[in-house]
Amino acid sequence: MKIFVTGATGYIGSAIVSALTRGGHQVTGLSRSEEKDAELRRRGATPARGALGHVGALARELAAQDAVVHAAVDYGLGPPADAEAVEAMITAARAAGRPFSIVYTSGVWVLGDTGGIADERAPTDHPAAATAWRPAHEQRVLGAAGDRIAAAVIRPGMVYGGRRGLITPWFDQATREGAATVVAPGTQRWSFVHVEDLAELYRLVVERRGQGVFHGVDGRPTPVAEAAAAYSRAAGKGAVRELPLAEARKGMGPMADALAMDQQVVTARAGEVGWTLRHADLVSTAADMYREWKG
Numbered sequence: 673m674k675i676f677v678t679g680a681t682g683y684i685g686s687a688i689v690s691a692l693t694r695g696g697h698q699v700t701g702l703s704r705s706e707e708k709d710a711e712l713r714r715r716g717a718t719p720a721r722g723a724l725g726h727v728g729a730l731a732r733e734l735a736a737q738d739a740v741v742h743a744a745v746d747y748g749l750g751p752p753a754d755a756e757a758v759e760a761m762i763t764a765a766r767a768a769g770r771p772f773s774i775v776y777t778s779g780v781w782v783l784g785d786t787g788g789i790a791d792e793r794a795p796t797d798h799p800a801a802a803t804a805w806r807p808a809h810e811q812r813v814l815g816a817a818g819d820r821i822a823a824a825v826i827r828p829g830m831v832y833g834g835r836r837g838l839i840t841p842w843f844d845q846a847t848r849e850g851a852a853t854v855v856a857p858g859t860q861r862w863s864f865v866h867v868e869d870l871a872e873l874y875r876l877v878v879e880r881r882g883q884g885v886f887h888g889v890d891g892r893p894t895p896v897a898e899a900a901a902a903y904s905r906a907a908g909k910g911a912v913r914e915l916p917l918a919e920a921r922k923g924m925g926p927m928a929d930a931l932a933m934d935q936q937v938v939t940a941r942a943g944e945v946g947w948t949l950r951h952a953d954l955v956s957t958a959a960d961m962y963r964e965w966k967g
Contacts, residue, residue: 676701679742680712685741700737728759731767742776751805778810781800782796800926802925830863839864842903843965855928857932858912863892864954866951868951869888886941
């Protein structure tokens with residue numbers, strides 16, 4: 673298949689590109705510089721120069737694909753840039769005039785505080801303020817599904833693995849400050865997924881023309897303080913510091929409230945496309961993740 677990926681050099685996007693090229697697909701990735709061009713070529717993909725917020729400028733190239741995966745996010749540009757990419761995907765799918773797949777990257781924060789176990793049927797009527805705009809974008813994508821268009825939304829959990837991501841700063845904090853920092857109370861549960869497992873879910877959804885919502889989580893919601901302690905121990909420490917929510921808001925804004933949410937997210941649908949996990953849970957693999965981070 674010919675597949676276009678936005679955010680192709682980002683944390684999740686680069687893993688998606690690698691998974692797709694390993695699967696034998698012809699991948700084109702959105703790139704902003706010569707340095708990013710070289711990174712994409714190393715992963716076996718072809719760069720296409722452009723930027724989030726101006727994806728529609730590549731309309732002809734998008735329509736020549738079999739699928740478009742939107743994995744880019746830029747909170748600085750905000751919802752308008754994300755909406756522009758969504759419209760560019762939909763326009764390309766309709767212009768192609770043949771079977772075409774569009775895959776949109778959302779996130780579990782659209783579920784808000786879950787108040788219990790939440791799978792793909794859970795409502796998105798109380799999302800975290802930091803991503804309150806995402807449910808509408810999800811619905812725009814899903815509403816584009818038709819006879820030729822397969823439309824899917826993937827909601828990654830808290831992604832870990834490698835040297836990037838929201839979780840890896842725990843290693844640096846433990847090393848430099850003696851403790852990994854979490855937003856209080858620390859008892860809130862997060863739903864994790866290894867970045868390589870997540871990338872395989874994208875590959876399978878594209879290849880099998882999956883439709884609807886898929887949660888990219890390992891199904892093992894874990895108290896955040898327990899997860900941070902495992903990372904801190906792997907760095908030779910073990911201590912965890914709880915940052916009061918009011919203090920966290922001063923530096924993080926609405927993201928602090930998102931990090932304080934209790935989320936027990938599972939997937940009831942990923943098995944439909946044949947997705948299986950190759951990585952164990954975050955706590956038991958913390959030492960391996962630390963070695964990977966250092967390397």
